[in-house]
Amino acid sequence: MQTSRVQYAVHCNLFGTFRPRPCAFVRRFSSKQQVRRVRINASASLTAAGEKAVKPEHDVPGMTTFLESLKWDKNNLVAVIVQHIDTGEVLMQAFADRAAINETIQTGLATFYSRSRGGRWCKGETSGHFIKVQNIFTDCDRDSIIYLSDPIGPACHTGARTCWFREVQLVAGGAQGQTDSSVVLHEGAHNNRDHVPRTTLQALERTIAQRREALQQPSDGSKPSWTARLLGNPELLCKKIREEAGELCQTLEANEGRERAASEMADLLYHSMVLLNLQGVEIEEVLRVLRNRFTQSGIEEKASRPPKPQ
Numbered sequence: 001m002q003t004s005r006v007q008y009a010v011h012c013n014l015f016g017t018f019r020p021r022p023c024a025f026v027r028r029f030s031s032k033q034q035v036r037r038v039r040i041n042a043s044a045s046l047t048a049a050g051e052k053a054v055k056p057e058h059d060v061p062g063m064t065t066f067l068e069s070l071k072w073d074k075n076n077l078v079a080v081i082v083q084h085i086d087t088g089e090v091l092m093q094a095f096a097d098r099a100a101i102n103e104t105i106q107t108g109l110a111t112f113y114s115r116s117r118g119g120r121w122c123k124g125e126t127s128g129h130f131i132k133v134q135n136i137f138t139d140c141d142r143d144s145i146i147y148l149s150d151p152i153g154p155a156c157h158t159g160a161r162t163c164w165f166r167e168v169q170l171v172a173g174g175a176q177g178q179t180d181s182s183v184v185l186h187e188g189a190h191n192n193r194d195h196v197p198r199t200t201l202q203a204l205e206r207t208i209a210q211r212r213e214a215l216q217q218p219s220d221g222s223k224p225s226w227t228a229r230l231l232g233n234p235e236l237l238c239k240k241i242r243e244e245a246g247e248l249c250q251t252l253e254a255n256e257g258r259e260r261a262a263s264e265m266a267d268l269l270y271h272s273m274v275l276l277n278l279q280g281v282e283i284e285e286v287l288r289v290l291r292n293r294f295t296q297s298g299i300e301e302k303a304s305r306p307p308k309p310q
Contacts, residue, residue, distance in 0.1 A: 057102045067098050071143040077113055079144040082155060085134050086287035088199050091155035092163045094121075096145065108133050110147050129153035158190035167195035201283050204270065208277045230274045237275055244268040 057063040070078055077095040084091055094112040096104070100120060103111045110131035114121035124130030135148040156163040166188035173183060188195030198206060211227040230237040244267045251261040273283065293301050 054103050054106050057098065060102070060106065063102060063105070067101060069142055070101075070138070070145075071141060073143070075115075077115075080110075080112060080147055081144065082110060082131055082147045082149050082151070085148045085150050086291060087202060087284050089162055089202075090164060090197065091131075091149070091151060091161070092123075094123075101145070104133055104147070105136065110149060123155075124152065127153070127157075129155070131155065156190065160190040160196075161193070162196055165190055165193070165196050167197075201269075201273075204273060205277070205283050208274055212277060227274060230271065231278065234278065237271065237278070241268065241271045241275060244271055 057067060072078060077097055078101075080094050080096045082091040082093070083089065095115060096111070097113040100111045100113050103109075103120075103122075109122060109124070110133050111120065111122045113119070122130075130152045131147065132150040132152065133147045134150055137146040137148065138144070139146075154161050156165075166186055169185050169187070170182050171185055173181070193206075208227055208231075211225055212231050215228055215231060224232070230240065244264060248261065248264040248268050250256065251264050276283065276286070
């Protein structure tokens with residue numbers, strides 16, 4: 001990419017007129033990395049959104065029926081949870097009215113009702129951190145909604161990836177002299193990820209990263225962990241991955257059963273994630289690749305891959 005400054009401009013009506021324009025933004029990016037990310041993740045959706053006005057709900061077949069089926073609170077709002085489509089992370093919670101949900105469904109960009117502003121709020125129109133909604137789900141009582149989404153940038157107004165970054169824990173060691181007591185701790189901050197909710201794969205990824213960080217510190221003479229040994233010996237790591245892949249195949253060939261298959265898959269996944277760490281690849285990137293292949297034939301996808309470097 002040759003340029004380091006790109007300007008995007010599409011219309012956005014902030015006042016909710018009869019035919020509102022879909023959410024979009026006017027923003028400059030001075031970083032090449034930011035420009036590249038926006039182009040990859042956002043340009044297609046934003047261009048499509050900017051080409052047509054959002055229709056009133058009664059002009060969209062089925063829209064009014066769906067909106068009428070929701071259970072609105074006394075302020076005519078429903079709670080909306082934004083969840084990451086690839087990692088499963090819960091990113092933020094907000095509220096939406098009829099107009100916001102109508103707009104979100106049509107544009108694919110997460111739009112809410114801001115109680116503090118008293119009106120429409122499309123996430124990202126100020127910050128550039130849009131949220132591309134891939135799927136929408138209602139709960140059993142129809143009084144809350146999930147936007148399963150692909151976010152562009154952090155979801156929290158603090159700049160954090162998720163709005164949940166403070167953890168509550170009951171730990172031993174309460175008042176002085178009371179060895180059997182416990183205390184509730186509430187810890188965390190928006191500028192670190194030590195206390196964010198993590199799925200199993202993310203927790204494993206974090207543990208592997210911590211083991212690698214520890215390798216940069218002076219040794220205390222203790223025996224290194226297995227993960228540390230793998231990180232320090234790529235030849236051993238690759239040998240183990242090949243070994244675990246063979247053992248996984250054997251569970252099928254020798255009919256060793258479901259439990260054995262799950263165990264060997266866990267071994268293979270763990271060792272593969274250690275390799276990903278050494279390669280600087282996050283599990284989110286792998287999950288994104290898998291999602292992008294859902295609508296493509298496996299044979300076609302493999303044929304489209306660039307040749308491996310010689």
